[in-house]
Amino acid sequence: MPPTPPSSTAGGADGPRIDLDEMRGLLRGVIDPELGSDIVDLGMVRDVTADDDGHVVVTIALTTSGCPLRAQIQRDIRTRLGSVPGVADVRLEWTEMTDEQKSSAMAKARFNVSQREEETNVAPTTKVILVASGKGGVGKSSVTVNLATAMAARGLKVGVLDADVWGFSVPRMLGVEGRLAGSEEGGRKMMVPHSKRVGDGELRITSMGFLVEDEASALMWRGLMLNRGVQHFLQDVAWGDDLDYLLVDMPPGTGDVQMGVAKMIPRAEVLVVTTPALAAQKVAERAVSMSRKSYLRVAGIVENMSAFTCDHGESYALFGSGGGAALAESSGAPLLAEIPLEPEVVSGGDTGQPAALGDGPAAEAFRALAEVVVTEAVPPLAMAGCTARMLDAAVAALDEADAAEETPSETAVDVPTPG
Ligand SMILES: Nc1ncnc2c1ncn2[C@@H]1O[C@H](COP(=O)(O)OP(=O)(O)OP(=O)(O)O)[C@@H](O)[C@H]1O
Ligand SMILES: [Mg+2]
Numbered sequence: 001m002p003p004t005p006p007s008s009t010a011g012g013a014d015g016p017r018i019d020l021d022e023m024r025g026l027l028r029g030v031i032d033p034e035l036g037s038d039i040v041d042l043g044m045v046r047d048v049t050a051d052d053d054g055h056v057v058v059t060i061a062l063t064t065s066g067c068p069l070r071a072q073i074q075r076d077i078r079t080r081l082g083s084v085p086g087v088a089d090v091r092l093e094w095t096e097m098t099d100e101q102k103s104s105a106m107a108k109a110r111f112n113v114s115q116r117e118e119e120t121n122v123a124p125t126t127k128v129i130l131v132a133s134g135k136g137g138v139g140k141s142s143v144t145v146n147l148a149t150a151m152a153a154r155g156l157k158v159g160v161l162d163a164d165v166w167g168f169s170v171p172r173m174l175g176v177e178g179r180l181a182g183s184e185e186g187g188r189k190m191m192v193p194h195s196k197r198v199g200d201g202e203l204r205i206t207s208m209g210f211l212v213e214d215e216a217s218a219l220m221w222r223g224l225m226l227n228r229g230v231q232h233f234l235q236d237v238a239w240g241d242d243l244d245y246l247l248v249d250m251p252p253g254t255g256d257v258q259m260g261v262a263k264m265i266p267r268a269e270v271l272v273v274t275t276p277a278l279a280a281q282k283v284a285e286r287a288v289s290m291s292r293k294s295y296l297r298v299a300g301i302v303e304n305m306s307a308f309t310c311d312h313g314e315s316y317a318l319f320g321s322g323g324g325a326a327l328a329e330s331s332g333a334p335l336l337a338e339i340p341l342e343p344e345v346v347s348g349g350d351t352g353q354p355a356a357l358g359d360g361p362a363a364e365a366f367r368a369l370a371e372v373v374v375t376e377a378v379p380p381l382a383m384a385g386c387t388a389r390m391l392d393a394a395v396a397a398l399d400e401a402d403a404a405e406e407t408p409s410e411t412a413v414d415v416p417t418p419g
Helices: 020-027 070-082 099-119 140-152 170-174 215-228 231-235 256-264 278-293 323-331 343-351 361-377 387-405
Strands: 045-050 055-062 089-096 127-132 157-162 181-185 188-192 194-198 201-206 245-249 269-274 297-306 335-340
Touching: 020 045, 020 055, 020 070, 055 070, 070 089, 127 140, 127 256, 127 278, 140 157, 140 170, 140 201, 140 245, 140 269, 140 297, 140 343, 140 361, 157 170, 170 201, 170 343, 231 256, 256 278, 269 278, 269 323, 269 361, 278 297, 278 323, 297 323, 297 361, 323 335, 335 361, 343 361
Parallel strands: 055 089, 127 245, 127 269, 157 201, 157 245, 269 297, 297 335
Antiparallel strands: 045 055, 181 188, 194 201
């Protein structure tokens, strides 16, 4: 293996230049699902190197070499780092922590578990997807609600967080209204998201639209939300430990909200929505570069309002063509779907019956998008659903470690095995 160059950038003058700091930043989005913390924080990332040809080698120290989550961690690292332009492949090398390192990782995990409530109330096993775009009106909200609905129809539990605090449209698009109920979790007041069953699955929905009733309360919330924005929805909503996905409908643009979410949930992945117009690509590129600057992985591109095919089979590219493919090319992220322009998307949004539940090309395209997201782009954590039990197990093991510290001969603690 070539020695690590002194600068944080690898690669020759002609070859790809791989920013090792960026690699480390992206690794912060890889969570050890059992311990609920990222692998950099836990001290699991030993080394990151890259050569001139874009071959990246990451050395990971596991708490135990037989760690059952090894495959999951490996897949997450590969998809995150592999999505960066210039990275040809990602190889993993494994080593095992010493007893001392293990104790310190466990202490860190325990600290994070105790702090987790303060950060967000989204379970570490929930996959978070931000639906973003460079500009408004390209169909972020339509893509969010239809993708969420198509995912729920597959039997998944999907949260929908309407982060468009000022221009919320999710309640109408999903046909849900009314105030959010409150609950108490460990002495803390929480909001309970609205729940909507879709087939065997479920949508859990929050939006400013469920908080404001009249002008006066809108004003009151406005003040609060100005300061805390979407953080409020991430911290004070009882999303549930069994939530498979949380889809966040981002407000237009690339401003503070995106920065805030990136900081709070660095593991979030981004779907960038763009229209087929080539001119729109430049604007959408801003959303991509913003995501990368925040070390968020761009999981894919969705082209919306693509050519509409009439009943006679003729195709009309009303908004041009090629924008999604061009953005995929320039960003290195895959083009996951081309959603046709179709009146059903508009009427579905107006009646609260998402087009994804019906028939026709747009419905099929949304279902195909759900399929590719769930199977390839952002697969759910295989172990979702047992988080609470595992965290309990982790905490119990840590308590044991505490007790053992009083007996100097026992210092090592094994990671509890989920089963
Ligand atoms: N595939 C489509 N076919 C037809 N109409 C669509 C399609 N996608 C979105 N629309 C319509 O375009 C308009 C804008 O869509 P939407 O509200 O989803 O965009 P947005 O990006 O969330 O906008 P904003 O930036 O204002 O939040 C809506 O009226 C919606 O019904
Ligand atoms: Mg919107």
